[in-house]
Amino acid sequence: MGLKEVRIHGRGGQGAVTSAQILAIAASKDGKFTQSFPTFGVERSGAPVEAYTRISEEFINRRQQVYNPGYVIVLDTSLIGVIDVTKGISEDGLIIANSTKTPEELGLKGAKAYSIDITKIALDIMGKPFVNIAALGAFASLTGETSIDSLKKAVEERMGKLAELNNKALDKVFALAEDLK
Amino acid sequence: MVNIDIKKATVTEASVSVAWGARLSRPEVIPMYPITPQTHIVEHLAEFINNGEMDAEMIHVESEHSALSAMVGSVAAGSRTFTATASQGLALMYEILPIMSGMRLPGVMAVANRALSAPINIWNDHSDSVSARDQGWIQLWVESSQEALDTVIQAYKISENKKVMLPVMVNLDGFSLSHVYEPVEIPDQGKVDKFLPEYKAEDFLDLKNPKTFGPIGFPSDYMEFKEQQQAAMFEAEPVVQEVAKEFGKAFGREYGDGLVEEYKMEDAEYAVIGMGTLCGTAKDAVDELREKGIKAGVLRLKCMRPLPAERIQKAVKGLKALAVIDRHVSLGFEGPLFTDLRSALYETGLQVNGYVAGLGGKDIKIQHFEKVFNELKEGKKKGGWLL
Known part of the structure; x- marks a missing residue:
C-alpha cells in the first residue's frame, strides 16, 4: 500500500501540529494523498504534544491513531526520558532529533537516528528558536518522502510573512542533513 | 476510496x-x-x-x-x-x-x-x-x-x-x-x-x-x-x-448510492456495518484479511434516518454473518444500530452480532476488526464491548 506514517514530538507552543500540517500540504503538492492530525485534547503550553502525518500514493482509508510510525521527528529532546519517543517505531524506521548531542548520547535505540542542532540554525536565522518548520528540511533530505520545493511552497502558503526566514532555515537544515547521509 | x-x-x-x-x-x-x-x-x-x-x-x-x-x-x-x-x-x-x-x-x-x-x-x-x-x-x-x-x-x-x-x-x-x-x-x-x-x-x-x-x-x-x-x-x-x-x-464523486456504501461486498461472506470514520479503518482491515483469504467486506451506513431497510437486506445477500459496530449504547439494552439492523434483517435469518466500540474517543483499530471477523467466522453468536 506504501503508506508512510510520521510522528512529530514537541512541546505545546513549539509548532509540532503546524509542521505536521505543512508536511501534509507539501506531500499533496508532490501528488500524494495525506492526513494530518494531532493527539486530540486540551492544548497546554509546554506539555508534550504529538502530531502525525500520513502520506500515501492512494486515498487513505484508515482513521486509527498512528502506532507504528516509519519516521519520528523530535523537536525537543528534553522530552526523551519523559516519554518514549521511539515507541512503536518500525524496524527500518528513522528518527530525526533536534540536539547538540549525538543519537548515542541521546540514547536513541531501535532505529536509524540522526541529530542536528536545529535550534542553533533557527536562532542564527530568525533570532528565535522556531524549529518546527526548519526540522522538515532534515525530513526531506533524509527520507525523500517530500521534495524541498513543495515544502517551501507549503510554508509560503501556510506561514505568510514568516515564510521567508523559515524557508531560509529549512534550506540550511536540508543542506546539513545532506552532509549526514 | x-x-x-x-x-x-x-x-x-x-x-x-x-x-x-x-x-x-x-x-x-x-x-x-x-x-x-x-x-x-x-x-x-x-x-x-x-x-x-x-x-x-x-x-x-x-x-x-x-x-x-x-x-x-x-x-x-x-x-x-x-x-x-x-x-x-x-x-x-x-x-x-x-x-x-x-x-x-x-x-x-x-x-x-x-x-x-x-x-x-x-x-x-x-x-x-x-x-x-x-x-x-x-x-x-x-x-x-x-x-x-x-x-x-x-x-x-x-x-x-x-x-x-x-x-x-x-x-x-x-x-x-x-x-x-x-x-x-x-x-x-x-x-x-x-x-x-x-x-x-x-x-x-x-x-x-x-x-x-x-x-x-x-x-x-x-x-x-x-x-x-x-x-x-x-x-x-x-x-x-x-x-x-x-x-x-x-x-464526479459518489458515496455508494447515498444510503449505503459497499466495500468489497460482491463476494463477501462476512461483513461489518457501521457509520463514520470507523468504516475507513474497517476497509483497511478488510484488505488485510482478504490477503489471508477471508472474504470480508464493509457496509457503511450513510443514511441512518430514514433507515434504508430493504437496501440493507439486498446488500447482505450472500453473507454468512454480519457484525454491527455501534459508537453509542442505549444504556440498559444494547447498541441502537444493532437493534435497528437486527430488526431490519430479522426475516433474512442472517446471524447478526453487535459490538459497542469507540465511546468517548477510544480508538477503533484494525485489530478490533480482526477480532470481530474472527468471531463471525467462528459462527458463534457473539458481540460485546470492544475495549
Whole structure:
C-alpha cells in the first residue's frame, strides 16, 4: 500500500501540529494523498504534544491513531526520558532529533537516528528558536518522502510573512542533513 | 476510496470543508453558538462573511437552544439556513429538534459528533446524534472531509425537495474527522448553483398573507400529522439516492448510492456495518484479511434516518454473518444500530452480532476488526464491548 506514517514530538507552543500540517500540504503538492492530525485534547503550553502525518500514493482509508510510525521527528529532546519517543517505531524506521548531542548520547535505540542542532540554525536565522518548520528540511533530505520545493511552497502558503526566514532555515537544515547521509 | 483529483485539491481541516459546503450552498442566515469540536466550522463561516466572500447574516445567540430556535424562525420566514453543533449543544437543542421537523422546515445542521457528559469528554462517539434519531430529522453520516463538503450541499437539495420538507443533520466524527487535515476538492460555485438553485419557500411567514406554523394539534389530528411526517421520511429514501446520483454526474464523486456504501461486498461472506470514520479503518482491515483469504467486506451506513431497510437486506445477500459496530449504547439494552439492523434483517435469518466500540474517543483499530471477523467466522453468536 506504501503508506508512510510520521510522528512529530514537541512541546505545546513549539509548532509540532503546524509542521505536521505543512508536511501534509507539501506531500499533496508532490501528488500524494495525506492526513494530518494531532493527539486530540486540551492544548497546554509546554506539555508534550504529538502530531502525525500520513502520506500515501492512494486515498487513505484508515482513521486509527498512528502506532507504528516509519519516521519520528523530535523537536525537543528534553522530552526523551519523559516519554518514549521511539515507541512503536518500525524496524527500518528513522528518527530525526533536534540536539547538540549525538543519537548515542541521546540514547536513541531501535532505529536509524540522526541529530542536528536545529535550534542553533533557527536562532542564527530568525533570532528565535522556531524549529518546527526548519526540522522538515532534515525530513526531506533524509527520507525523500517530500521534495524541498513543495515544502517551501507549503510554508509560503501556510506561514505568510514568516515564510521567508523559515524557508531560509529549512534550506540550511536540508543542506546539513545532506552532509549526514 | 474517494475520487479526488489531487492536483486540484487543497489540504485543509474537515471543519473548513464543512464550512465550504455551507458557503457554496449560499445560506442566508447562520445562527451560531460555538462548542468543541464544532467551533472551527462556524469560525470559518464567520471569516468568510467578514472577508466579504459570503453573503449571509450570522446571528450570535446565547445558547444552542436559541441557535436552533433562530433557525426555525429564519426558515419559517423563507430563508435557507445553516447551523452546527455537537454533544451537549445538540442536547440543549433537543426541545426544538421535533419542532423544526414537525413544522416541516427544511435546513441543514452539521454535527461534529462528540460524547455526552458525564464524565466530561470532548472526543468522538455517536451518542449525541444517535440518541436524537427519533426526532424527525434525516440523518446522514460521512467518512471523509470531501464527503462532508459534498454531503452538506446534497443535504439542502434533499431537505428542500417538496416530497420531503424535513431538516437534515450531517454528522461527522468530532476530532477523528473534524480536526483532520486532508486533501479536498472545493467545487466551483457556478456548478453548485446549477445543482442547488435558490430556495423558494412555498409556505412562509408573510405579513401580507398571514399564516400560523405549528399550531395546536388536537388528538383528532395530531396522529395524522405524524403519519405525514413518517410518509415524508420514507419518501426521502429515494430522494437521497436521486440526489446522490445527480451529484455524482455533476461533480464526479459518489458515496455508494447515498444510503449505503459497499466495500468489497460482491463476494463477501462476512461483513461489518457501521457509520463514520470507523468504516475507513474497517476497509483497511478488510484488505488485510482478504490477503489471508477471508472474504470480508464493509457496509457503511450513510443514511441512518430514514433507515434504508430493504437496501440493507439486498446488500447482505450472500453473507454468512454480519457484525454491527455501534459508537453509542442505549444504556440498559444494547447498541441502537444493532437493534435497528437486527430488526431490519430479522426475516433474512442472517446471524447478526453487535459490538459497542469507540465511546468517548477510544480508538477503533484494525485489530478490533480482526477480532470481530474472527468471531463471525467462528459462527458463534457473539458481540460485546470492544475495549
